[in-house]
Ligand SMILES: Nc1ncnc2c1ncn2[C@@H]1O[C@H](COP(=O)(O)OP(=O)(O)O)[C@@H](O)[C@H]1O
């Protein structure tokens with residue numbers, strides 16, 4: 001079986017009033033199942049751009065070319081609807097600032113169950129509230145949160161207050177932990 005992720009000759013530029021800013025040029029990268037790869041570079045070198053290109057969540061002024069192959073499928077050739085199936089089931093992006101990723105007026109449970117619902121729908125599974133609740137509780141248990149049932153009822157500011165940055169960060173990571181490495 002081929003690589004899980006193969007990037008070939010990836011180019012990303014941003015159209016600006018000053019002309020096109022060339023950010024990534026000729027990026028080639030292979031990542032196999034179970035492999036962890038860190039991308040290192042100074043601020044502004046294009047690390048986030050690379051991640052956003054893979055998840056296909058680049059801003060509207062981006063220009064992209066090359067190939068981003070996931071399990072043999074070029075993500076850059078998929079329609080937005082087809083891409084939605086990949087996003088949230090196979091390809092995930094954990095954003096740099098998890099605080100802004102949690103909606104402070106909704107409970108942790110609501111937001112985790114929403115992620116579970118999207119995951120089920122995208123993978124063709126029929127939505128079940130009980131199953132979504134179970135998945136959310138299990139994710140909190142896996143991360144060793146004490147009293148997951150109580151955490152589910154909390155909203156983000158309470159959670160943020162009760163612990164350090166890492167707490168909210170872990171919650172956001174729940175969406176990402178289920179990457180299929182099989
Ligand atoms: N939407 C955009 N329009 C124009 N330039 C952008 C846009 N987004 C990012 N950039 C620029 O692209 C370069 C790479 O940014 P980024 O990928 O965020 O770098 P890093 O994550 O390595 O700090 C930076 O110079 C940044 O200012």
Ligand SMILES: [Mg+2]
Pocket residue numbers: 047048049096
């Ligand atoms: Mg960045």
